[in-house]
Amino acid sequence: MTRYVIGRILQAIAVLWAAYTVAFAVLYLLPSNPVELQLAAAGVDPGSLPPGQLHAEEAKFGLDQPLIVQYFDHLGGFLHGNLGTSITQDIPVTQVIGNRIGSTLLLSLVAGVVALIAGTTLAYLATYVGVKPLRLFLSRLPAFGASLPAFLTGLLLIQFLSFKLDWLPASGQQGWQSLVMPAITISLITGSVLAQVLMRSFEEVMRQPYIITARAKGLSRGAVQLKHGLRNAALPAMTILGVIAGLTVTSSVVVETEFTRQGVGSLTQQAVSTQDIPVVLAIVMLAATLFVVINLIVDLLYPILDPRISHYPKAA
Amino acid sequence: MTVDISGASDESAVLSALPPLQRPDEVRASRHVESGRYGNLRAGLAQLARKPIFIIALLYVLFVIVSAIFPSWFSTGQPYATFPTDVMQPPSLHHLFGTDEIGRDLWTRVLYGSALTIKATITAVAIGLVAGLSFGVVSGFYGGWVDALIMRIVDTLLAIPALLFALAIITSVGYGTIPVALAVGLGVIPGFARTTRAEVLRVKTQPFVEAARASGASWMRVLVRHILPNSWGPVAVLAVLDAGVVIIAIASLSFLGFGAPPPASEWGTLISDGRDFLVTSWWLSLLPGLFVAVLVLSLNHISKTLQELER
Numbered sequence: 001m002t003r004y005v006i007g008r009i010l011q012a013i014a015v016l017w018a019a020y021t022v023a024f025a026v027l028y029l030l031p032s033n034p035v036e037l038q039l040a041a042a043g044v045d046p047g048s049l050p051p052g053q054l055h056a057e058e059a060k061f062g063l064d065q066p067l068i069v070q071y072f073d074h075l076g077g078f079l080h081g082n083l084g085t086s087i088t089q090d091i092p093v094t095q096v097i098g099n100r101i102g103s104t105l106l107l108s109l110v111a112g113v114v115a116l117i118a119g120t121t122l123a124y125l126a127t128y129v130g131v132k133p134l135r136l137f138l139s140r141l142p143a144f145g146a147s148l149p150a151f152l153t154g155l156l157l158i159q160f161l162s163f164k165l166d167w168l169p170a171s172g173q174q175g176w177q178s179l180v181m182p183a184i185t186i187s188l189i190t191g192s193v194l195a196q197v198l199m200r201s202f203e204e205v206m207r208q209p210y211i212i213t214a215r216a217k218g219l220s221r222g223a224v225q226l227k228h229g230l231r232n233a234a235l236p237a238m239t240i241l242g243v244i245a246g247l248t249v250t251s252s253v254v255v256e257t258e259f260t261r262q263g264v265g266s267l268t269q270q271a272v273s274t275q276d277i278p279v280v281l282a283i284v285m286l287a288a289t290l291f292v293v294i295n296l297i298v299d300l301l302y303p304i305l306d307p308r309i310s311h312y313p314k315a316a
Numbered sequence: 317m318t319v320d321i322s323g324a325s326d327e328s329a330v331l332s333a334l335p336p337l338q339r340p341d342e343v344r345a346s347r348h349v350e351s352g353r354y355g356n357l358r359a360g361l362a363q364l365a366r367k368p369i370f371i372i373a374l375l376y377v378l379f380v381i382v383s384a385i386f387p388s389w390f391s392t393g394q395p396y397a398t399f400p401t402d403v404m405q406p407p408s409l410h411h412l413f414g415t416d417e418i419g420r421d422l423w424t425r426v427l428y429g430s431a432l433t434i435k436a437t438i439t440a441v442a443i444g445l446v447a448g449l450s451f452g453v454v455s456g457f458y459g460g461w462v463d464a465l466i467m468r469i470v471d472t473l474l475a476i477p478a479l480l481f482a483l484a485i486i487t488s489v490g491y492g493t494i495p496v497a498l499a500v501g502l503g504v505i506p507g508f509a510r511t512t513r514a515e516v517l518r519v520k521t522q523p524f525v526e527a528a529r530a531s532g533a534s535w536m537r538v539l540v541r542h543i544l545p546n547s548w549g550p551v552a553v554l555a556v557l558d559a560g561v562v563i564i565a566i567a568s569l570s571f572l573g574f575g576a577p578p579p580a581s582e583w584g585t586l587i588s589d590g591r592d593f594l595v596t597s598w599w600l601s602l603l604p605g606l607f608v609a610v611l612v613l614s615l616n617h618i619s620k621t622l623q624e625l626e627r
Contacts, residue, residue, distance in 0.1 A: 147564075247477070
């Protein structure tokens, strides 16, 4: 067991290091000079500056160093919690992200809870309902929800709930009202994905002999599905928690931009459009870490929650 | 036994030659087996023709592709032509999707925007398909350390959410239709590689592969003639499904402002531009948005139907 835990942790660290290397390669190897772009954006022709000044600007962000030195500098910094300096704002990246992350965390949590409740309820109902057309309708809903683009859902909500009915604010982040529409937009996607996996899992579980035993004891169908079905069906669904977290992060980029919220998602959009490379690198690594850590926790918990599976799972 | 193959009576001739226990529909069933892969294909197509929603979805996808190549077939106007007297008109027979703030016909702009978005989608799916298929085949076929290495790379790429990976690439390469297509295409490689690998591993252990090897076929021949034709099914289903995912990603990126520069009318750009007028002119954003959503839904439905057919 200890060997399994240590092995999984080492594997997670290796994946994170590799993800850092890939992200660094994409952002620093490809042709672009962020300092020159900054100067151009400020209306200064980089060619007109004395070469010394350009060099000094580059040195401030370590861009004059050979790539391999920059790579290890950044990697060392990341390990010490120093994510570099934002090129556009000239303050530490940790501070830039720290100012914004609260809003995104709150939104993600609310969206996560909504997705969990709605997705589970839908999957439960689609399995429980006996009327065939209704059952078919419910089981097709998640595929529909998952294929609606986030920008369209958000626009439809704004159009009806803000402009037509005037119930909710169309933008900003004051009060709980401003959370409703962004949270629905994100959870429509994540909840649909969750419901799809849960439905497939329910289908499998409800055929098991212990379900028939529970029914034979005299429990009602609903109670069997809730007590014996849901618990077992939820286990395979846990393996997609990492994917759901990733989807939440990516949809928050669109949703926060759409609802003009000041979060990490809209920060991503701004950082990409101003080519603030250290900020983009930090956000990519934040998302990768979230994905890897969630998968690690699920992998470590799985043998405890489901003792049937071996502690030394076969290589997938 | 001689059978008259020219006349219409051949079926009855065969029937009379058969033992009386076999009914006509059984004869037909056994013919499908005899005619092999193409017989199955024909049976599958017949099954699909009976699914009305599938047909509608397929027709819509074909319409979008054709209108992307020949937009002038479906619209008489020009995408940048303005109608100064028809500014901000709601949808009507004259302007199917209405007009925008300077009087451009939105329907025409959506169709001309299709060209950009469909080109980007096809490029992205092609990148994912070709690279993913190659990696998957090499990984599943050779096994060993090559497999281990490729799968670790795939794990790594899966750890970075695809849209963020695309955004990172756009940060260094710049904006435009082609960078967006490239960025999204790279992001779908891992999925294709995984599916292909799993299929190749499954097919590799089948008896007919062993039989082909035993009868002297080279590994290369086995791979091309026996493994690939039998493993492309799920990969094709994934390609259709991923086309939908790719369209959402491309439209999202142009919605965020990283697509082709104005006045080009990529779908995401149209939707994003229309947001400023949402209060008064809802059609500017919502109609192009629905156009995209219906396309993605159609692709998902096609992929799901094909998947059910394969089982």
